[in-house]
Amino acid sequence: MKRIGLFGGTFDPPHYGHLLMAEQVYQQLELDEIWFIPSYQPPHKANAKTTAADRLELTKRAIAGHPAFFVNPIEVERASTSYTLTTVRLLKEQYPEDTFYFIIGGDMVEYLPKWNEIDILLELVTFVGVNRPGHSLETNYPVKEVHMPLIDISSTMIRQRVQQRQSIRYLTPPEVIAFINKNGLYS
Structure with missing residues (x-):
């Protein structure tokens, strides 16, 4: 039986903020693995700026070398709007002995009341909220808190910097930068 952190997101592109968040949850909760799950199309965001296949590859490159970080393509392979409940139910069917922790940032902790069938989801996973600049971890829902050094990086910032021909080093x-440059993403 494994204790697995599920880290869903658009990852358009993945960045050091995502990696630091995953590492802090992995360490502080003493998990066995973290599974990054790039969404095909999240229900709460406009269309991604790159293809699901590109975001999957970017995420693989971002986590390369970490022995406990893996990419799970379950949502990309489903090729439809990505609802967390659907994904978690499928994972629970495939891995019934494992315990899942669903990792979210402070912005998503605030959004929990609007999640699709949140009460059912709470029976299937333990939510882990990670502090994020400008957002609170306070909620009426049971959420384990993990604190990390604040790092104010966003995928939007990276896309804007690429468009403006500024460094994202x-x-x-x-490895992510090389893939972005090679494939002309975000420019």
């Missing part, structure tokens, strides 16, 4: 791993 030290915001995301070199």
Whole structure:
């Protein structure tokens, strides 16, 4: 039986903020693994700026070398709007012996009351809220709190910097930057 952190997101692109968040949850909760789950199309965001296949590859490159970090393509392979409940139910069917922890930032903790069938989801996973600049971890829902050094990096910031031909060095791993440059993403 494994204790697995599920980290869903658009990852458009993944950056050091995502990686630091995952590492802090992995360490503080003493999990066995963290599964990054790039969404095909999240229900609460406008269309992603790149293809699901590109975001899957970017995420693989971002986590390369970490022995406990893995990419699970379950939502990309489903090729439809990504609802957390659907994904978690499928994972629970495939891995019935494992315990899942669903990792969210402070912005999503505030949004929990609007999640699709949140009460059912709370029976299937333990939510883990990670502090994020400008957001609170206070909620009426049971959420384990993990604190990390605040790092104010966003995928939006990285996309804007690429469009403006500014450096994104030290915001995301070199392997991610190389893929962005090679494929002309975000420019």
